[in-house]
Amino acid sequence: EAGVAQSPRYKIIEKRQSVAFWCNPISGHATLYWYQQILGQGPKLLIQFQNNGVVDDSQLPKDRFSAERLKGVDSTLKIQPAKLEDSAVYLCASSLGLGFGGGLVKETQYFGPGTRLLVL
C-alpha cells in the first residue's frame, strides 16, 4: 500500500515570496492533516480536513497561510508571503476518518516524509 506522498521534498525561497506544497494521502483516507514542525520541536497541527471540509484550522495563520482539498483527495498548502519564521518541515498526514463521531478517537495518523522549507 502506498504511503502519504508529498512534494517537493525541499524548497528554498526568499522572504516575501510565495510557496505551495502538495500532498496525496493514502487511498481511501477521508481525513487529511497539515502539520508544521520547527527544528527541535514536535509537529503542530495547522489544519485538518474531513473529506473536503475543514474540521480545525484554529492554529493556521490565515493572513498568510491557506489550504484546500477541493475533491476530497489531494491537498495543497500555500504560504504567501513567506516570513523567515516559516522555515520548518511541513508534514502531511492522513487517517481513515471513521472515528470522529464523538468520544475516543482510535485512528492512526500516517505521516508523509515532509517538505523542508528554508526561507532566506
Place this chain on the structure above:
Amino acid sequence: GQQLNQSPQSMFIQEGEDVSMNCTSSSIFNTWLWYKQDPGEGPVLLIALYKAGELTSNGRLTAQFGITRKDSFLNISASIPSDVGIYFCAGRQGAQKLVFGQGTRLTINP
C-alpha cells in the same frame, strides 16, 4: 493552550542499555501516543494507549498511560543501533487535535 513537557531532551547511551523517557501534561488526556521520527522522514506510530494505567508493549518497547492521565512513559530495553532517532509523545482529549511533545533525541554508541 495545552503543553506537553517531554524529558529528557536528549540521551546518549551504549548499545544494549535500557532507555526510559517520559511526558507530562498540564491537562488530562484520554489518549497517549508514542512516535519515532527518523531523519528526513515523518513520525511513525509505535504505541497507542487509551486507558489510564494501561501498559502496552511492542517488541522491546513498553509504554504506560499514567494513572493521573497527565503523564506517560516509554521504555526501550536492550537498545540497538536502529533505535536511534527522535521519540515524540502525543496526547489528545476526546476528538480534539493531537498535541506533541518536544521530542527526545536518542543517540547510541556502539
